[in-house]
Amino acid sequence: MEGVLVTGAASAALTGECVRCLEPITDEIEVELQELFVYDDQDHDSEEDDEVSMLEDDLLDLEPLLRDAVVLALPFQPxxxxxxxxxxxxxGARLRDDPDHAHAEPIDPRWAGLAALAQDQQDQDRSTNRPE
Ligand SMILES: [Zn+2]
Ligand SMILES: [Zn+2]
Structure with missing residues (x-):
């Protein structure tokens, strides 16, 4: 007598990106809905609390109900x-695609000058030792 009880399930398509590797994700979720839509009683004083869903004439608006259910069901960190x-x-490479990839040990910046010097030395040796 109070109103209309709506019960149902809805599914929605999700698109987003992985929080770790930024790959696009598509998924689907299903949510259960249940809400009582009360009749809009004219005599009722209008201090309605906003939490109550009302029938508008003979129609009910499922959108807020659906939106709340879907937002709550969304993964926080997909x-x-x-x-x-x-x-x-x-x-920045995606480690899933290239799990074994490795980087050369970075040269300690304090020794980087010596490395350049050693390289120069090698180049010089090579040019002086070149057979005529
Ligand atoms: Zn990922
Ligand atoms: Zn890397």
Missing amino acids: VCEDDCPGLCPEC
Whole structure:
């Protein structure tokens, strides 16, 4: 007598990106809905609390109900796979595609000058030792 009880299920397509590797993700979720839409009683004083869903004439607006249900069901931190390894902090490569990739040990900046010097020396040796 109070109103109309709406019960149902809805499915929605999701698109987004993995929080670890930024790969696009598509997924689907299904949510259950249940809400009582009360009759808009003219005599009722209008201090209605906003939480109550009202019938408008003979229509009910499912959108707020659906939106709330879907937003609550969305993953907070979507990932492409549960164990997504993310991106290489060194070069940004996607580690899932290239799990074994490695970087040469970075040269300690304090020794970088010596490395350049050694390279120069090698180049010189090579040019002086070149057979005539
Ligand atoms: Zn990922
Ligand atoms: Zn890398």
